[in-house]
Amino acid sequence: MNNSPYLHKAASVQSVMLRVLLALLPGIAAYVWFFGAAILLQIALASLTAFAAEAVVLKLRGKPLRPFLTDGSALVTAWLIALSFPPLAPWWLIVLATAIAMVVAKHLYGGLGQNPFNPAMVAFALMIIAYPQHLSQWPSLPAVVQMDFAAQWAMIFNLPPTQTLDALTMATPLDALRTALHNAESKTTIASAWANYPAAGHLADRGREWVAAGYLAGGVWLMQQRIITWHLPIAFIATLGLAAGTAHLINPAEFAAPLFHLFSGGAMLAAFFIITDPVSAATTPYGKLIFAAGVAFITWIIRCFGAYPDGIAFAVLLMNMCVPLIDMATQPRVFGHKK
């Protein structure tokens, strides 16, 4: 018989991070199923780099290695970077991105718990500005299916037989629709552009929509485990759906349907795994709603009117900047005190 008081044992960073990694597995499984094992290689590269970079910085900062290396936060960052990059990107891209995320975005700001910006998104934004040609090359499903793992390996490490990336890649659905719509001469609508898209699935890109569904499943499990609260993902999904839905109802020829937006690009990954980073996101309940809604809205704006393949990284960084303000403005009332 236990006596009161019944105290919760606070979850350790390690157990939280491990469960986040577990929750990523359904999405990764779908990824491997549709696009081959290349993504596992990228994840391994990112993880190794993250450990190495973190060990070096910890050493330089004179911090103990073991507790920080084993807390799993570096792995989460590494996996998120690998999952947001195209699976056949050259190896140095992912290594450079992960090293920047760990050294610049995380440790120069003071390490875990101190970084104002989401490290994975800092790395992604830097890389897409520096190497847009590599980060907009997403492999097309039919081409990847014909590649075995050895060919993918050769591709990533730029070994012979070298293949040109152009033959394997095609525009992502977000890109394809934007290009079609912005092409003034063709006068296409969403429906006709989508009908011409070679890898159209039920909701979005065939294959990647299932990856998104995997993230969704993992994310729901994280909510059930109370690793994340409902505020961030629900507000993100609702805002993105609302913005896309309103525009779609007004002008279905030029604005894609809400489900398309939710299952394209990194939307699901962002909703459950990226914007829920406990360090760089808002922390108060109302603040979380504002933060996630802001990320979703900016993402939608960039997707519809911007020039980059996806807008999530920029949206997250922009809202990261607003977090101190949001948190200050939404402090909950302390019980017994007037506001």
Add this chain to the structure above:
Amino acid sequence: MNDISKNGLWQQNAILVQLLGLCPVLAISTTLVNAVSLGLATILVMLLANLAIASLRTLIPYEIRIPVFVLIIAALVTVVDLSLNAFLHDLYVMLGIFIPLIVTNCIVLARVEAFAAKNGLAAATLDGAMMGVGFLWVIALIGGLRELIGQGTLFSGIEMIFPSLTHIQLLPADYPGFLVMMLPPGAFFTLGLLIAGRNWLTARTKQRLPNQHMEAAPSAEKTPPVAA
């Protein structure tokens, strides 16, 4: 004399410590040649401005000194601006608005107001030159780093000054470049890292010599307000 040089080059470095004149530092330091050219132009203006104002300082009414200083600086910058346009036209086009903008560079006015207006001719000239050299080496370092990491070369654009020379390809020709370093964020990153490096060096020196240099070290701590 020694103190003036030390202040200009390191202790009171215009960019790394006073954080003055950052607008041209961030905007023009895309390549080594651009950075050095702007640095030389700035040295010239600072040296002449300090010289002119130190020699006129007893004649300038205190109440309207700032407009007079700015007029003198503007006249000097116009001379530099026109000479560059005449003799190095390509470079002039490259540096664009940032040559005329030396007039508004805070470091020029700051040295004139804080030093030349209160000191003798020789000291003021030396101060202008040394502050300028302090500006030059930092902007050259930023420019060199950004060019090297950004596109793997050094001295690109040297043909604008010496038509017979060409740039050096330091990294292999298939180096993919790192575009961010050539864009404005690269300037902020590089400057931030350099300031951090200087603070680290100062902190280490202070740690090693706990009893000496107590009067020199605090200068690094109080950071003056940032001005563009």
